[in-house]
Amino acid sequence: MTPSITKTEPAIELAGLTHAYAEKTILHELNLVVPQGEIFGFLGHNGAGKTTTISILTTLLRQTAGTARIAGLDTVRDAQEVRAKIGYLPENVTFYNDLTAYENLAYFARLSGVENVDERIDEVLGFLDFRGVEHKKLKSFSKGMRQRIGVAQAILHEPEVLFLDEPTTGLDPVGIKNLRDIILRLNREKGMTIFMNTHLLSEVAKTCTSIGVLNKGRLIYNETLEKTLADFPDEVSLETIYVQMEEKI
């Protein structure tokens, strides 16, 4: 299936997005547009509000003010329709450990209304170069293997927008490279828009087409990677650029 976002609609659109919890404001009026087809890197310290943002975008959490839209659909009013269009890989993804990889994937595929579940699982595992593990229980899987099954569950229903929350956490260098390749292929071959929370600036430089920087719940920077590197011509890495941005605040 080819992603079907109307050409005119941005994949993700935040307008005045604010979230407060227990009298503490976690997100301050975020305004952001991510066009379709982008790989967007969402950067920020621990506690900056990245996971809260992704939780609102994936309909798991309701914001206290402002709006969030996915493919033109409101994440609160049109939550069910939004869910049909998104895939989500949480940080530290976990599954039913006593069930096999196939049983886990089949369950989530059916919840997403996928037709021809067996064929689709085989197709996705083939895409991820991960066939042959279907009938092993998840409790025997390494972190890297779980992450691949995590990606598989997120793309089974061919979402238009894929959310990845710190996808490289806990992975070894080979695992990180494999995941990076998968993200790039999902974007290029399947046309998915990808929104990725991450700490790893080197990965952002290798993967993302645009970045946003969140600091204490405020979006302090939002540009294409190309423009970012042009804006800071004297800096040797994205890491030094990021440090400069943080220091300016």
Added chain:
Amino acid sequence: MRKDVPPLVAVIVRNEWRALLREKTFLLLLGIFLTMTFFSVYIGWSTRSTTNAIYHASVAYLATQGVTNVIPNPLDGVSPLLVFDNMLIYILLIGALLAIVIGHRSFIRERASGVLPLTFVRPVSKARYAFAKLLGIFLALAGVVFATYSVSALSALLIPALHLSGIEFLYLLGFYAASFLYLGIFASLGLLFAIVSRNESTALFIPILLWVAVVFIIPELTTGQNPVALLNPVTLANAFPDQGKFFSLMSTIFGPISIGQFYTRSALDLLRSNGAALVVPLGALLAYLAATTGVSAYALGRHTSANDLQL
């Protein structure tokens, strides 16, 4: 909905069973429960046979002594279904624990495995999820109860001396249906406290504490007025000595919440093939089941917290 895609509720129910059948605690308790079911029939029949044999030996002895005017065998007028009365104890004790485990694990499994965020980023409303979870729990419980009925019925068929009529098999089915209502209350409580308690041990401890209160403490207080031990379901004579004002007061206060006694009364009447006085105890069990299920459904639909979703 596309034709070849199973309904969401069916998907969740099927997953519930699949996961439950891989739970070692559940399988262990189920194994014990079914084994005890088989032996309870044998023990009941053996006890009755021994009592009959003693009666007949006594009649024969008295005849040798010239006594021919003996009272009729008191067991002649007793329903043969009462050989199943030990099941009442097993259901009150092990059955209730099994039901708590089914309800408790149903949600703890989701929370501990961390799959709730993966579930709720899909087009699954919390109301439908709650309905499916409860349906899965009750169908699993119905499966357990039906398996127990099947073992009981099969055991009865395997004992040639125990002749049950068709209507008695139906009363036996009624006994297990009443047991389902009683067990359903504890399955709902197991689920409810799994949802509202953040701590897994507390989530299991509270329904077990309620079960202890329902099976041991409240009956002790309320049956003091009418000293029929709950765990020894014997039919007593009509008149009881007055046990004083304390037990009378306790009976008035705790009687309406004595779920164990409602179950015992209805179950024993069914085993006696007596359907005349079933309305009140069965109605009470149904009301408690509806109440606990309703509260659990509300908790599941409304209080699946940010913590459960790992936010």
